[in-house]
Amino acid sequence: MSKSGPGKVVFTQDQIMERLKEVAAEINRDYEGQDLIIVSVLKGAIYFVADLTRHLTMPLKIDFLSTRVPSEASKKNGGGIQFVKDLDYDLQGQQVLLVEDVIGTGLTLGLVRQHLEAAQPASLKICTLLDNPAGRLLPIQIDYCCFTMPDLYLVGYGLDHEEEYRNLPFIVEFRRG
Secondary structure, eight states: OOEEEEEEEEEEEHHHHHHHHHHHHHHHHHHTTTEEEEEEETTTTTHHHHHHHHTTTTTTEEEEEEEOOOHHHHHTTTOOOOOEEEOSOOOOOOOOEEEEEEEEHHHHHHHHHHHHHTOOOOOOEEEEEEEGEEEOOOOOSSEEEEEEESSOEEEETTBOOTTTTTTSSEEEEEEEO
């Protein structure tokens, strides 16, 4: 019987940091001379947001949303995504960058984007650590992407398995035993 746990390294810490610097340079060019509000959905993108913002040169604020995907029973009764923690900042008229860890089907992100657009920001762009286009159900325009995700279950650098392995400084395949 094989044991569950981290397996082969998919993206090293050096690869992540190098690509993150490249994406930050693009963001710095696009928002030069402007203030920016970074919005992230907890918890997966926390390491990515922290490292990314260290390379941004414009004045910025960081805010977080926390969502809960409802159980199957409440989905059947029409329950949608729930915002457990909403934003602290008013986004109206602001330049906003939504930072995600993984964009998969696009369904949750579509609802988050709709929620943010209701606040009437001047602009809203999306930055992701990992894009998983193979699972996409809803078309999403991604403005900044670090990596295209292989068709694997990944943990590390904020990605988890049952809330564990987020603290790994690299991204690895998770083996299920």
